[in-house]
Amino acid sequence: MKIxxxxxxxxxxxxxxxxxxxxxxxxxxFAVYVPPQAVNEPRPVLWYLSGLTCTHANVMEKGxxxxxxxxxxxxxxxxxxxxxxxxVADELTNWQxxxxxxxxxxxTEMPWAEHYQMYTYITEELPALVGEHFRIDPSRQGIFGxxxxxxxxxxxxxxxxxxxxxxxxxxPIVAPSSADWSVGAFEKYLGSDKAVWRKYDACALVEDxxxxxxxxxxxxxxDSFLENGLRPxxxxxxxxxxxxxxxxxxxxxxxxxxxxxxxxxxxxLKWHAExxx
Ligand SMILES: N[C@@H](CCC(=O)N[C@@H](CS)C(=O)NCC(=O)O)C(=O)O
Numbered sequence: 611m612k613i614x615x616x617x618x619x620x621x622x623x624x625x626x627x628x629x630x631x632x633x634x635x636x637x638x639x640f641a642v643y644v645p646p647q648a649v650n651e652p653r654p655v656l657w658y659l660s661g662l663t664c665t666h667a668n669v670m671e672k673g674x675x676x677x678x679x680x681x682x683x684x685x686x687x688x689x690x691x692x693x694x695x696x697x698v699a700d701e702l703t704n705w706q707x708x709x710x711x712x713x714x715x716x717x718t719e720m721p722w723a724e725h726y727q728m729y730t731y732i733t734e735e736l737p738a739l740v741g742e743h744f745r746i747d748p749s750r751q752g753i754f755g756x757x758x759x760x761x762x763x764x765x766x767x768x769x770x771x772x773x774x775x776x777x778x779x780x781x782p783i784v785a786p787s788s789a790d791w792s793v794g795a796f797e798k799y800l801g802s803d804k805a806v807w808r809k810y811d812a813c814a815l816v817e818d819x820x821x822x823x824x825x826x827x828x829x830x831x832x833d834s835f836l837e838n839g840l841r842p843x844x845x846x847x848x849x850x851x852x853x854x855x856x857x858x859x860x861x862x863x864x865x866x867x868x869x870x871x872x873x874x875x876x877x878x879l880k881w882h883a884e885x886x887x
Contacts, residue, residue, distance in 0.1 A: 611743060614639065620680035621646035626666065629739060633731040634693035635724065640736065641666040643676055644744060647683035654750035654886035655685040655740070656879070659732070659759030659766075662791075663710045666690050669756070672868035678876045682883040685746055689736055691758065693725035707795045713786065714762030715810045717799040726799060729810075733766060752776035752882035756871055757840070760827070761786050764812040764845075768820040776885035778826035778878045780871045781833055784845035785813040790838040813848040824855030826881045828874045830864030 614626040622645040631638040647653055656679075658669055666688045669675070679686050692698075692712030699721040700708035717726035741748060753774050755763035760782020767777035786792035787807040800806045808814035829842050842858055849856050864870040 611739065619643070619676045622648070622676070622680050624670065624676065626670070627743075631693070631731055631735060633727040633735045635727075636693055636695040636698060638693070638731065638736075639666055639690055641670045641688040642740065642744060643670075643679050643684075643686040645680045645683045645685065648685060648745045652745045652747035653683050653685050654752065654883070655687060655744075655746040655748075656882050656886075657732070657751070657753040657755075657763070658686060658688045659714060659753070659755030659762040660688065660691050661755070661757030661759050662691070663705050664691050664756075664759075665710070668868065669871070672872060673875055674872040675875050675879060678879045682879055684879060684883060684886075685744060687736070687740055689732060692728065695725075698725045704794075706791050707798060711758065711795060713758060713792065713795055713799065713810065714766065715796075715799055718806070719799060719801050722799050728762075729766075732762065733770065750775060750886040752778075752886055754778040754780075754878055754882065755782070756780040757835070757866065758783055758792075760784075761792075761810075761812060764825065765810055765815060767822045767825075768812060768815045769809075771820075771822050774822075776882045777822060777824075778881050779828075780874065780878070781829050781835070781840050781866055782812070782827060782842070782845075783839055784842055784848075785811055787811040787814060789841065791835070792839070813844050816845075816848040816852060816854065821852065822854060824857070825849075826857045826859075826878065828859050828861065828870075828877070830861050830866065830870045832863050833866040833870075835866055
């Protein structure tokens with residue numbers, strides 16, 4: 611693992627690291643905030659998955675999570691959203707596909723399958739690396755994210771309820787199999803068999819029997835992607851009668867940006883800390 615940068619913040623350390631990824635077959639970069647408490651004891655770890663067009667840096671620079679993470683003693687890991695590098699397939703004029711748009715899935719179709727193995731990267735390879743280098747308590751893990759990363763967090767939690775104790779999302783894509791801005795990507799990454807798509811769709815996973823205790827979702831009502839891309843009401847309908855708890859908060863005037871995310875970041879960190887102990 612290579613140190614890209616390390617800076618002291620709120621008594622802890624904000625680092626950026628790079629490593630050779632086996633899953634994605636190339637160099638991957640991620641950010642980790644380590645709170646001061648981690649010097650003395652293993653601390654809970656929170657995985658933050660970012661949205662379309664992002665790298666590890668967007669939330670690190672604009673998410674405003676460090677003060678509260680330091681106070682609560684949370685380690686926050688922020689991975690990249692796709693494989694990178696000159697040899698990685700991409701669509702230069704399409705921001706919903708390719709680099710910056712990995713959708714946290716393992717692609718099965720060529721040329722994408724060669725490097726786009728983000729599900730394996732996020733659920734297996736990166737946790738092993740982070741566990742080796744940082745004082746995480748693996749029995750206390752939470753996951754959250756924004757937009758495409760909200761989709762990633764919710765689907766990963768639903769598929770790994772024994773590993774994650776908490777999950778929340780900012781403006782998540784709750785049903786990517788039928789959302790305007792993800793159908794094209796799913797077709798290219800996963801092929802035309804829609805039964806496969808259901809494994810990467812929070813609403814479909816719940817319909818197919820996956821369970822997680824509860825979710826917190828914050829959504830801005832002035833989000834330009836609300837009607838065609840995000841549609842949290844579909845998840846509200848999917849969890850009805852399942853026993854899955856959902857706190858869905860709709861906020862007047864907030865859009866899709868990091869101004870929205872940073873406004874509610876403290877609430878999400880507290881939500882996770884309460885459940886991670
Ligand atoms: N590039 C898109 C917007 C993409 C977008 O809003 N991405 C969100 C995640 S879905 C984001 O976090 N962007 C990076 C940022 O705001 O720093 C557009 O032009 O409409």
